[in-house]
Each structure stands twice: as structure tokens, then as C-alpha cells.
Amino acid sequence: MKVPGSGDIPLRDMSPVWSDEAIWWQVYPLGFVGAPPAAVSGAGPVHRLRRLEPWLDHAAGLGCTGLLLGPIFASETHGYDTVDHFAIDPRLGDDADFDALIAQARERDLRIVLDGVFNHVGRSFTGDAGWLRKRPGAADYDTFEGHHRLVALDHAQEAVQDYVVSVLGHWLDRGADGWRLDAAYAVPAEFWRQVLPRVRARHPRAWFAGEVIHGDYAGYVARSTLDSVTQYELWKATWSSLNDRNLYELAHALDRQDAMLATFAPLTFVGNHDVTRIASQLDDPRHLGHALAVLFTVGGVPSVYYGDELGLRGVKEERAGGDDAIRPAFPPSPADLPEAGRDVYALHRRLIGLRRRHPWLARARTNVTHLTNRTAALRTGIGGDRALLTLLNLDDQPWRCPVDITHATLAEAGDSGEGDPAVVPAHGWRILIDKPA
Structure with missing residues (x-):
């Protein structure tokens, strides 16, 4: 089956490294479907999860190959305070709603x-209270980063290991392809x-990506045997370097990412459910294309946070309800979207299409062949004959790239792309396919 809107590129379902070709559309379901902020004890299921089904064509049309779903299990409030890992949150529905979503996704190769x-x-966790970790020298349980409502599990217990194995396997058995481990x-x-x-003994092709914010990413992957971790370092360097007009920060992060790519492909992004949206994060809206050009032309497994492809804005605030602005409800179907944001959607679609045509980018290394504060040439390639050249210009004047592009052809641009491909307009970007002589 071919996915519409992505250059009619088929998914290779039997690829042993399918995750390398993945491009995720990340959704926070409780927010997306407009669920109440807190569960009501004893309330029956409300089948809101099915509101995602009309949006599957939107994700496929964008060129994404899968959904990276936020929490869907029974919880007290925001989903990360789980009370039963084996039950769908009643605010979203029940097992039948989950099965229907899996079936509809399969119809679209998602x-x-x-x-x-x-x-x-x-x-109010329904599991064994003996699995919870007691605070040293205190009667109460240990908590996550001081949040009283979030009680830590005791990972030293074999019973906790058994529980997590059973949860992971249960939902993989029901059709999930992998897990993001918060x-x-x-x-x-x-x-x-x-x-x-x-878990892999029964599900050898499942993919496991862990949320790791900072530190030794590669070391954690090696010790944990995870397949991937979240690349927050590159996320921060992308918007920060654009705001400060200091592309040396981006170059430094890409150099560190190259070392990671020797052993794993990180989960890359410019937005997710925990951070200010990229359209609000950038000081200069002209630089949104630069951020996306980096995301889709460097190594890693990229994801798009729902609404970012429409240019939505939203600022995360450190207060109660401070995530609401970045986790909004969506309308019943894409047909209900306003016209605003169509140009941003089209840009995402073009760049995702480019990424789909060059799936080897997931493991490709980036060599910064030219660098100043405001201009950079990033050559991302694998082997001697496959490479893309991403040109970034944050300056107020056009910039002629000094790198030899004699054998390169223009693939995408933030402008009309006319004229000399080596000349990048002020605050412009270009992506070239670099072919050896």
C-alpha cells in the first residue's frame, strides 16, 4: 500500500530496521480529544479516542509513517499519573476503541x-502497594521530583520488573509497535x-525510545539496551542558535549527535507535549523553515508534534495548567481547520517527502563544511555517494555559499529557488542533493 501525499513512497513493512524510516506524528490524546482534566471515580467510558480516526489521513497525507501517542491508560489527571496500565482511560474509551484505532491505522500503513x-x-494506583518505593527514614513513599501525587516504583523489586514486562507485552500483543518510555x-x-x-523475546521488532533530557545519551542507551532516546540537546540548540544567530551552537550539537549515531538513531523533534511550540519559541518567524530544514535533513528519527505542522502557537508555563496551551483540543476532522497555517503544512509535507525519499538520513552523519555565526553549510551523508547539503542564512543580506556545489542540484528552498543555488537569500535556506563528480 502507498501513502498518499508523500511522493507515493511505499512503506517497507518487513524492513528489519523499520524505525529508521519512521517519521512520527506525535499526539497528546487527552488534550487532542478535549477530555476533562481529571478522571471521575466510577465514571463509564466515553469513546473519545475514536475522534483520532478522522485525523489518520491527515497524518498519512503529511507523510508521517506512524502515531507517537501520548498516554492513553487509566490515570488521575494528565495521563502520567497512571493508576492502571492495563486499562484505557475511561475519558478516552475502552479496549474496543483502542482496537479500532489500531485497525484504522493499519489500513493506512501507520x-x-x-x-x-x-x-x-x-x-490511587491499582497495583500492589508493596511495589512502591518508601522514602528513606520516612513513612511515606518516595515521589517523582517532589510531586506528591506521583509515587515512585521500587525498581529493585523483581515483581516490578515482571509487572512492566507484562504491561509492555500486553499492548504489543494488541497491536502496538513500540513504546516511548516516559x-x-x-x-x-x-x-x-x-x-x-x-519483551523482545516475544516482540523482536518492537521499538523502545526513552525520554532522556540531558546527560550521556549514548551511555544510557548502551546500559539500558533502549533503541533510542529523546534528543533534547539538538532541540535546544536548534531554536537557541536561530534566536541568538549563533550557528556555532547548532554545529556543536550536531557534532555530539554524530557520536551518538555510531550506536543509535535518536528521536529528534522541534516540538513536543512538554515544551513551548516552535512557532512561539522562535524570535523571528522567518526562521521556522530553518528549524524544519535541520530536523528533516540530519540524522535521527524525526517527529512532528500535532499542530506544529499548522504553525500553531503555544507557550508552556511552569504553573498549574501551564501545559494547556500546548496540548489543545482539535476539531472533529481536518476539514474543520482554518485556512491559516496551510503554508506551514505544505512546507512540512515537502520536507517530509524529501526525508522519505532519502531514508538513509536516519543514520547519516553531518559535516559542517562552512560556519559563521549567521551562515552554515551542513553536509549530511552516508558513504561517498549519498548526501544532502543544507544551507542556512540568518543574515540580513544574501549569502553566497563558498562550498563547491558544482555537482549539486536544488531539492528544496525557503524561497522560489530561482537563480544561482549557491546564493541563499537573506534569512533563507536551501537544501541541495550533493552528487559526487
Whole structure:
């Protein structure tokens, strides 16, 4: 089956490294479907999860190959205070709604990765209270980063390992393709080293990506046996370097990412459910294309946070309800979207199409062949004959790239693309296919 709107590029379902070709559309379901902010004890299921189904064609048309779903399990409030990992949150529906979503996704060759937090649980957790970690020298339980409602699991217990193995396997059995493991950085890497091989014994092609915010990404992957971790370092360097007009920061982050790519492909992004939207994060709206050009032409497994492809704005605030602006409800179907943002959607679609035509980019390394504060040439390639050249200009004047592009052809541009491809307009960007002589 071919996915519409992405250059009619077929998904190679039997690829042993399917995750390298993945491009995720990340959705925070509780917000997307407009669920109430808190669960009501004893309330029956409301089948809101099905509101995602009309949007599957939107994701496929964008060129994405799967949904990276936020939490869908029974919880107290925001989904990361899980109380039952084996039950769909009643605010979203029930098992039948999940099965329907899996079936509809399969019809469109879309994979689904679930979001599970196994570092902590909600206070009303239905599992064994003996699995919770007691605070040293205190009667109460230990918590996650001081949040009273988030109680830490005791990862040293074999019973906790068994529980997590059973949860992961249960939903993989029901059709999920992998897991995003929330707050993985707070879990001892050795815990995952014990858990994941047991899950992979039954699901060898499942993909596991952990949320790791900073630190030794490659070291954590090696110790934990995770397939990937979230690339927050590149996320920060992308918008920060554009705002400061200091592309040296981006170059530094790309150099560090090259070392990671020797052993794994990180999960890359310019927006997610925990951060200010990229359209609001950037000081200069002319630089949105630069951020996307970097995301889709460097190594890693890219994801697009729902609404970013429409240019939505939203600022995360450190207060109660401070995530609401970045986790909005969406209309019943894409047909209900306003015209505003269509140009941003079209840009995403073009760049995702480019990425789909060059799936080797997931493991490609980036060599910064030219660099000043405001201009850069990024050559991302693998082997001697496959490379893209991304040219970035943050200056107020046109810039002629000094790199030899005699054998390069223009693939995408933030402008009309007319004229000399080596001349990038003020605040412009270009992507060239670099072919050897």
C-alpha cells in the first residue's frame, strides 16, 4: 500500500530496521480529544479516542509513517499519573476503541507507539502497594521530583520488573509497535536491561525510545539496551542558535549527535507535549523553515508534534495548567481547520517527502563544511555517494555559499529557488542533493 501525499513512497513493512524510516506524528490524546482534566471515580467510558480516526489521513497525507501517542491508560489527571496500565482511560474509551484505532491505522500503513511511564504511578494506583518505593527514614513513599501525587516504583523489586514486562507485552500483543518510555532518565538503566530482553523475546521488532533530557545519551542507551532516546540537546540548540544567530551552537550539537549515531538513531523533534511550540519559541518567524530544514535533513528519527505542522502557537508555563496551551483540543476532522497555517503544512509535507525519499538520513552523519555565526553549510551523508547539503542564512543580506556545489542540484528552498543555488537569500535556506563528480 502507498501513502498518499508523500511522493507515493511505499512503506517497507518487513524492513528489519523499520524505525529508521519512521517519521512520527506525535499526539497528546487527552488534550487532542478535549477530555476533562481529571478522571471521575466510577465514571463509564466515553469513546473519545475514536475522534483520532478522522485525523489518520491527515497524518498519512503529511507523510508521517506512524502515531507517537501520548498516554492513553487509566490515570488521575494528565495521563502520567497512571493508576492502571492495563486499562484505557475511561475519558478516552475502552479496549474496543483502542482496537479500532489500531485497525484504522493499519489500513493506512501507520504504526503506533504508546507512551508509558514506569518510573512512577498515581496515588490511587491499582497495583500492589508493596511495589512502591518508601522514602528513606520516612513513612511515606518516595515521589517523582517532589510531586506528591506521583509515587515512585521500587525498581529493585523483581515483581516490578515482571509487572512492566507484562504491561509492555500486553499492548504489543494488541497491536502496538513500540513504546516511548516516559521519564526513563529517572529509572536505573539496569532496570531496562533486565526488562527489555524479556519483551523482545516475544516482540523482536518492537521499538523502545526513552525520554532522556540531558546527560550521556549514548551511555544510557548502551546500559539500558533502549533503541533510542529523546534528543533534547539538538532541540535546544536548534531554536537557541536561530534566536541568538549563533550557528556555532547548532554545529556543536550536531557534532555530539554524530557520536551518538555510531550506536543509535535518536528521536529528534522541534516540538513536543512538554515544551513551548516552535512557532512561539522562535524570535523571528522567518526562521521556522530553518528549524524544519535541520530536523528533516540530519540524522535521527524525526517527529512532528500535532499542530506544529499548522504553525500553531503555544507557550508552556511552569504553573498549574501551564501545559494547556500546548496540548489543545482539535476539531472533529481536518476539514474543520482554518485556512491559516496551510503554508506551514505544505512546507512540512515537502520536507517530509524529501526525508522519505532519502531514508538513509536516519543514520547519516553531518559535516559542517562552512560556519559563521549567521551562515552554515551542513553536509549530511552516508558513504561517498549519498548526501544532502543544507544551507542556512540568518543574515540580513544574501549569502553566497563558498562550498563547491558544482555537482549539486536544488531539492528544496525557503524561497522560489530561482537563480544561482549557491546564493541563499537573506534569512533563507536551501537544501541541495550533493552528487559526487
